[in-house]
Amino acid sequence: MNRMSKISIPVMVATVGIFTLAGCGTSANNNANSGVTTNSAGTGSSSGTGSNSTSQNDLLSQVESTHTLSVAVSAFAPQDFQSPTTKQWTGYDINILKGFAKTLGATLKVNAMPFNSSIQAVADKRDDLTIDIYYTKQRAQVLDFSRPMLNYNDVIAVNSKNPAISSTNVSSLKGKKVAVVLGSAEVAEAKNIPGAHVKQYNSVAESFLALSQGRVAADIQPDTDVSWAKKQNPNLNIKLLGTVPSSIAPPIQSLRGYYGVPKGSYSTRFLDKLNAYLKQIVTNGTEQKILDKYGMSNPVFLKGLASAPNTYSGN
Template structure:
């Protein structure tokens, strides 16, 4: 689950000291990241499998997802091919920090990560929503009053656990995966499910028979502001990445402004305007809370 990785993994990583730099890596022979990519005609991303961001198509075994689509287009703009370096998410940030890979998948900004990475402009909004049973909803409005005392599904270790625990009288049911939580909602074993809207959109795209729908956003009183839940790409920190980052930022702004990114998101069921709201006009540097 991407949300789990984005929020929970860094705590564990920090605890074992993985954020300390471990050397210059194998790419240090190039003057800078942009010249390396342009001379080798290869852009390498540290990749882990989280649908719909980035995953292997089970039928073709090819990597796909909206991150992959976006970065493949960016690589093409530089005259390069996209190369996937598959690894656990917990290893991906260090792989980029050490210049073994060029770019992370989209991740949340944290101060710990900013110690070893520079971040692109934001490329997507994540937003926690309340999903309910589409045929027999027992929660009828996206309010604390309507959620009070209800059975609320979340995924173990995710940020949504804390949100659910802040609902008065809620019975919080924790599941191992998003799929398990959606099945519980679809079969009426819980009243609502708190998840990132990307996961709900993707689940409905893959399985239209799921009896789930988005009721609305998680109440702002228990959820972080959307500006702090944006996805960014990370590159090696420092002047090594400056020219590359300028190219990446220009590309991300262009595709957010001209409709290209929305067309990519549509392929994965992400048709809501919330995903790109304010992205084209957002600053190039982190501006969340």
């Protein structure tokens, strides 16, 4: 999986009781009172179909006339997932986009599908926008991007009862067993540690289990995943030690999340509305209140976003 050019914690079945996370698949009826409808087949019966990019038949007019905003998701907690109790879609991206949809007089429609399919669904106008993703030149060939809505930050977690390291310095990590998720950007970071024994796991839950059981000395993951895990289970036997050293990690400016929309003039007016809304909620504190629900109280998540440009600038 490669949701944002890195792994984010996916919706998964609990492993030996460490997590209680969301399941997959529900009908629209389960979300009838949530402001969200669901199409788990991922076909994306979009409100944004049509190739005419005039203001009379562009993305904004389609959303306003159908009263539906269609978002392609890949079921990653805490961004977008189904509550294990209510089966309704939730997560900070869902909360943000429900609020935006309301400003357009629309209901948010969730179409769940594999991550790679979600990019193509929006590029083909079968869905209106993606859940937040990293900017890449390849994606920019088929999508236009919103202003940044979140900073992602890679951190080092250790066992909270018997930490094997006490510092995030590279010298402290040298030669240690370091957990990462298979296929994630954090693999390259771990491999930059001299002599490190990099242990790759299929999921964040598996890597946290290894850390809790003392089978690895450290775990390199996005801060969102550690914050969410601790929010879900305060007794989880892990703790955040600090950020990954800058000498082995990419700059935080390159780890920002953006929403993607169909490329071209078809999306221009819609993107203007979305950018204005994103700037408003980061400025007035609404976005931080949303993040707080998912344990994301660290100010690094929104640092510099209020003054960020509306178009990708690389900083």
